[in-house]
Amino acid sequence: MNTIAILNNLGVFFKKYPVQELEQALATRGYKVVYPVDEKDLMKLLEMNPRISGVIFDWDTYSLDLCQQINQINEKLPLYAFANEHSTLDINLADLRLNIYFFEYCLGSASDIAHKIEQATEDYKDSILPPLTKALFNYVDEAKYTFCTPGHMSGTAFNKSPVGSIFYDFYGANTFKADISISMPELGSLLDHSGPHKEAEEYIARTFNADRSYIVTNGTSTANKIVGMFSAPAGSTVLVDRNCHKSLTHMMMMTDVVPIYFRPTRNAYGILGGIPKSEFSREVIAEKVANTPGATKPGYAVVTNSTYDGLFYNTQFIKESLDTKFIHFDSAWVPYTNFNPIYEGKCGMSGEAMPGKVFYETQSTHKLLAAFSQASMIHVKGELEEESFNEAFMMHTSTSPQYGIVASAEISAAMMHGNAGRRLIQDSIDRAIRFRKEIKKLRSECDGWFFDVWQPENIETTECWNLNPNDKWHGFKNIDEDHMFLDPIKITLLTPGMNEDGELSTTGIPASIVAKFLDQHGIVVEKTGPYSLLFLFSIGIDKPKAMQLLRALTEFKRGYDRNMTIKSFLPALYQEDPQFYANMRVQDLAQGIHDLTVKFQLPELMYKAFDVLPEMKMTPHDAWQQELRGEVREIPLSEMVNEISANMILPYPPGVPVVLPGEMVTEQSRPVLDFLEMLCEIGNHFPGFETDIHGVYNVDGVYKVKVIKQ
The missing domain is CATH 3.90.100.10 (Orn/Lys/Arg decarboxylase, C-terminal domain)
Known part of the structure; x- marks a missing residue:
């Protein structure tokens, strides 16, 4: 991370040579120096290269305006301003929190300045590292001899075996050095929530606008069970979203509760819809209780928000309407909602606590933030009995947690801090909207068919788009006003075969064929419906990946229109059964699958199957x-x-x-x-x-x- 950007258009002797001396002094300390050509180039460099650890510039040339621009990208980045002895600062440092150091152009002082830059760089790294990760890094640096678990002893055991050595080389030394026992007192305990672990969870709670947060190392499947088993004692009645994840069904299999289901909707595409407002009313719930043997007044309710396909609820309405003590939002797919204003009022941690109620939000940190797989979080808003909750937590948590997963969860929170985090999420939203517009543009320019996007016609405003009952594009029947909203970063592409009224065409291209083609081209689809494909534009999706997806979609159209053979167009599928696919062409395959969906009257079946x-x-x-x-x-x-x-x-x-x-x-x-x-x-x-x-x-x-x- 030791890279310094020098914004230097200096040609005057007394300015040029001190900077050259400084570059040499920094190089001897292991720093890399880059030279952006101008202010615009610098901003692009900072946006695209988070490893930049400082910026050097001439105060007389750039002054306060440059500092403000850099501050919008990263308010903690060290800035080094060179000024001559006649300069006046003309700045009120109290007006802007600037991490700025001032130096004079002077020959012979490069070593001292490089030393100060090195100190500032280390302070910068220290300021952005969260507490547990910092303690873990320090522990690894100490290289203690341990006589406890894990048995590989910082990787030593792997290096005693040929196959173990291959494994070790693949992952690298620090992976194994950071895989440590819970017995290390200086790191505290994930189970007791002590030491740096406690500091990490407090840090995460502040970041995610929660009163209390927990790191879970076995995914949101485990987080859901922890919350459910604490909030729903045996013999109680629970309100469960029928579109719940199977982990909540497993929770109900583990504890003896009586479920009552919120009944959501689906459209003809098979896209998961929302729960109608009426389902949250006291009258409807009371009627369901009366009609369910053994049911009593529910105390715990769980709602999937957002749905798999990216539909958010007006969560404030749910919080105010549901007459239960515990309201759990399973938000596995949207851990980023606290970091952009378009999600305000649409997530579990939005708004304030309510007397007598506890709100949970379980999030799969690994799904759409940057964390290792299985990294998850539980966020809590409201008062709960923490000792009892922790028993439920420990019931489902290993006594030997993987510290790499724990640290990655904390780092994902650190990445969301400040302007840098907000910019990451905004970039994801902007990239997704640009991709949506590009699909629409290609569709308008194409001869014949092309893919469509499941979205409103007008997406000029950056927002979560409201599913208006008067619009036809979403395909849901009798939906409520101001209740469901489409997340722009969850992109559902539509293939030909069904219109917006849910009527099947005489011909169609089932989405499963497109998914197989994309997989052959190194692109994995998140979810494939009969005529829909879901893509997640997380912060890890960059422009080259988006362009590669566009290219692959156009390649599919080209091959499909040429009616290529399965053997040449989908060779992996051909290998599944060479005899069956010997002389088949892609249009024959598409029509064959489409005819089956027509036979089963898919649109009508979708409505009835979940009605x-x-x-x-x-x-x-x-x-x-x-x-x-x-x-x-x-x-x-x-x-x-x-x-x-x-x-x-x-x-x-x-x-x-x-x-x-x-x-x-x-x-x-x-x-x-x-x-x-x-x-x-x-x-x-x-x-x-x-x-x-x-x-x-x-x-x-x-x-x-x-x-x-x-």
């Missing part, structure tokens, strides 16, 4: 206990009507359960079964297009499920 829920005959906990006792049998999926499912059944993606343990598919809810059978039939007809369905097993070509013995 009538299967009947709950026993709680998920009781169903799981029956399975553990062996009180289950295996039957074909097609025979599931009027049987009680032993397992949750959910297709990937998006990993949202459609049948839960203890539920019975009836004739009224049969469209759920039709939907699953459609997915299976597509896989049976076309090798390589099988859908991964949790809870459904292919046994000798027959799809089977487990049901409770009756």
